[in-house]
Amino acid sequence: MSTATQSTTVDPIAQQPLAERPVYATGMLLDAQDFLDEQTYHRGRLARALAFVAGGGTLAGLRVGHEPAVSAEEADEDNPARPEEIRVEAGLAVDRLGRLIELPRAACLRVARWFDAERARNGGDGLVQAAYTTPERFLSARALAEAAMPDAVPVPPRAVVADVFLRFIACPRGLTPAFAAGPFDALNAVSVSRLRDAYELHLMARPGLDDDYTGLPAPAGAATLSDETEAEALAREAAMGNPAADLDERRAALQDAVLQGYARREDGTLAPGPEHPTGVDPSAVFVARVLIPVDAGDAAVRSGSGVLVDNFGRRFLPGAGVLARWNGL
Template identity: 80%
Template sequence: MSSTATRATTADPIYHQPMAERPVYATGMLLDAQDFLDEQTYHRGRLARALAFVAGGGTLAGLRVVHQPSVEASEGGPGEDDDVAARPEEIRVEAGLALDRLGRLIELPRAACLRVARWFEAERARNGGDGLLQAAYTTPERFLSARAVAEAAMPGAVPVPARAVVADVLLRFVACPRGLSPAFAAGPFDALNAVSVSRLRDAHELHLVPRAGLDDDFNGLPLRAGATTLPGETEAEALAREAAMDNPAANADERRAALQDAVLHGYARSDDGAPEPGPEHAVGVDPSAVFIARVLIPVDASDASVRNGDAVLVDNFARRFLPGAGLLSRWNGL
C-alpha cells in the first residue's frame, strides 16, 4: 500500500514537468542521494515528455470496464458445480496499460474492482448526498459516446436508464514504497538499526467520480487529440476546422492545414509545469489522471440517493484510444 505522502501529486517530481537538467559528474566529486534522484528524474522526464506529445493520455491496451452484479452464496447440490461464494456488486477494470496526461505509464497487471454499494453509501453520507443529487440526470444518453448509445439499444443489452447518477472511472499514477534497506539515521537521532525505502513501484489508484454540472453544451468527456481554438477563432469555427481531420472525404488541403494548425498550437505548459485540468476532471481530481470509462448508475425517479436495482451501464468508448503502429497499419489496410 502507498502512504498518504506517496499518493500526493508532489511526491513525483515528474508532476511539475521539470526542465531537462542532466547531472554532470567528475572524478573526486562528492555525491549524495539527490544526485541519483536527479539522474532518474532527467531520464523519466524525457521519456514521459516524449510519450505525452507523441501519443497523449489514453488507453494503450486492455482496461475494459465491466459491471458485475452481486451474487449470493449458494451450495452445490449432488451432480452440481462446487459452492458459489458471495460476491458484491462491482465495477471491474480488467488488466491493461495506459498513459496518463503527463506521459507516465500506468499498468494494471491484474483486474481491479470498485464496490458499487460501498461507493454509493459513502457518497450518500457525504454532504447529505448532495454529490449524488447533482450528478443525477434524466435522459443521460446525452453524456455517452455514440457507440454506447447504439449498443444500449440492441436486444438483450443494458438499456440507458431513465434517470441515473453519472460517474467516471479514472486511473491515476502513484508510487508505492517497496522494501527497506539499512541506512544511516537522518536527523537528530542516534539509531543503529535505521532503514530506508529501497524501491518505488510504479502503481495506480482507481477513482469513481460523480459528475455534476453536465448539460447539453458540456458532457465532461476528454477532448479529442488536437482540439484547440486558434487566436481570433470562435468555438464553432474551431469545431468546423477540426472536423476536417475526421473526414477522409474532406478537401486534402483543408485536412493538411487543420493538422498543421493542431501541431503549431499544440504546445502548452503552465507556469509551474503542472497539468491543467481537462473536461473529464471534476473539481478536486488529479488533472494528470486518465479517463477510462463512464458509468450510469440507475436511481429512483424521485430520489437520487436510492438505487432502483437496474443494471449499471458502462460506456467504454468515450475514452481516448492509443492504438499501436501495427494496429494502425492493419486498420489502414497496410
C-alpha cells in the first residue's frame, strides 16, 4: 500500500461528472471552486476518453510475483532478510474510470500479516469460504501451462484464492497559508497546496467462486443483447476473439460491442465488474490472482508448498507500437 495519507476529499471524477466548462468574463469574481471545476472538466474529459478508448487494465509493467521469506540466518549481502511478500513491480494502469495509476517503484504486500488478519476476522470464516479444492478452475490458460513446467510452482490441491487490486487515490502534499474556513478566526491557517495522484494495493480473499463464476474481468467488448439466445451470445463472443472466424460474423460482433458499449448510471456511480467482490472500489484494477496453499482439513493453516501467482487473467492494454509490431507492421 502507498505510504502517503489519502486525501479526505472525494475525487469528483468518481461521480463521472457531465462535461461542464467554466466560462470567464472580465471583472468576474472567482473562488477556489471555479479553479477546481476547471481541473475537473479537463481531467474528466481525459478520463472518459481513456475509459472508452482503452478501458481499465494494465498499460505497462505491474508484474506480480511471490517472494519467499528469508530468515536472518539465511540472509547474506545479496539476499537480505525479509518477510514473505507478494511483490508488484513498477508500472502503469488505467482504472475503470479512466484515471492513470502509476507505481513509480515496486510495492509489496506481506502475506503472513494478511493471512493472520484474515484468520482473526470473524473467526477465519473468510479464509474458509475462499479455500477451494481443484483451484486450477480459477486460473488462466497460460498460468496453468506455466505451472506444469519443470521447477515451476505447481497448482496446489487446496488453496485460498485471493486477488490483487490496484486503486487510485489522491494524497495531500504540502501546506500553504490560507484564509481559515468555517467559523474560525485564525491568522495561521494553512491548506493543502498539492494533491499527488497515488495508489493503494489490496489483497482480497475471493469466496463464492464456482465453475460458472471465476471472478475474473470480463473480456473487452463483452456485451449483452436483449434479443438473442444464450447460444447466439456465446457464438458472438467466440467470434470476437477468434481471428479465424467468419469475417462478417466478426464485423457484426464488433459493431454490436460498440453499439452496446456505452454505460453510465444516472447518479454517476460506477457499477462493479465481475472481478469486484463486495467492499472493493468498483474503479479498482484487477492485476493478479494468488493461490495460497492451505491444509486439506483446515483453511486457516498454511501448507508447505509455494504460493502461485497468475498474472494473465487481467486485462492488457498494449501500446500502439507494441500492438503494431504484434500485427507484423
